[in-house]
Amino acid sequence: MTATMTRPTADASAATQGIRLTLDGVTYRYGRGHAGVGPLDLRVDAGEFLCVVGPSGSGKSTLLSLLAGFLRPQAGQIRLGDTPVRGPDPRLTLVQQEAALFPWRTVAGNVAFGLERQRLPRAERDTRVEDTLRLVGLGGYGPRRVHELSGGQRQRVSLARALAVRPRLLLLDEPFSALDDRTRTVLSDELLSIWWSQKVTVVFVTHNLEEALALGQRVVALRGGEMVLDGAARELNVARLRETLEG
Incomplete structure (x- = not known):
């Protein structure tokens, strides 16, 4: 899978x-042979698109659960801006x-759904829904x-x-x-376009090395819960990522 949109430069993607x-x-460690993750030191700049890769059991899902606030670190700290993450964060x-x-629905x-929970006025909510x-x-x-809806359309709604x-x-x-390859490529291009226009910080977890290199400005590789590589996507290739992950 290769996204066709040209990756913006770091300067062009400065966050708003x-x-x-x-x-x-x-x-975060589970015990009984489950690796968990850490200790991890990582910084993702505002507006950056980071891809996290690794095989099953490498800690990707645990990391994402920690970032989302579903799990609390057993040691260390996660911060959004200057504020510690202590649970799900709006x-x-x-x-x-x-x-x-x-x-x-x-x-x-x-x-x-999320706008209702924010108690946004109905007119503003309807406008934002259609705009999005x-x-x-x-x-x-x-x-x-x-x-x-098709599978791709459902992911668009999500x-x-x-x-x-x-x-x-x-x-x-x-x-x-x-998703099938064609739909995945289309949605990958659309995600890049949305990121480019919205300037939101993105952490994208995948086991697909080509996808990570096509989408990310930066790629972090996990193996056994540890970070074994952190580099600019333009300086990496699939062979190097695979070699690193296989140890």
């Missing part, structure tokens, strides 16, 4: 909305591999039901729901892995 993410000595949203939409109703649907290429899809609340950090957990 994103937020800095910092991990200092972050550790400044970040998570898009998972499965769209996990509410089948009893319309497309618009799904996208509006247009952003992900689903303008006019608001009245449709989930069962009427992305729209995450973006509607205007997060400063967007976490993505292998969001395109269940």
Whole structure:
């Protein structure tokens, strides 16, 4: 899979909305042979697009759960800006591999869910829902039901729901892995376009090395819960990533 959009330069992607993410000595261990992660030291600049790669069991999912606030570090600290993360934070949203939409709601109703929790006025909520649907290429899809959508369209709705609340950090957990190659390429290009326009900080977790290099400005590789590589995507290739991950 290769995204066709040209990756913006670091200067061009200077953030207007994103937020800095910092991990200092972050550790979480499960015991009984489950590696967990850490200790990890990592800084993601505001507006940066970071991809995290690694095989099954490398700690990717644990890391994402820590960043999302679903798990608390056993040691170390995670900060958004200057504020420690102590649980789910309204400044970040998570898009998972499965769209996990509410089948009893319309497309618009799904996208509006987080805005309802924010108690946004109805008129403002409706405007933001439609604006966000247009952003992900689903303008006019608001009245449709989930069962009427293709897999790619459902992931667009999931992305729209995450973006509607205007997060400063967007976490993505292998969001395109269940899609066919063509749909994955289209959505990857659209994600880059959205990131470029929104300037949100992105952490994208994947096991697909080509995907990581096509999307990320920077790539971090995990193996056995430890960070074994951290480099600019333009300076890396699939062979080097694979060699690093295989040890």
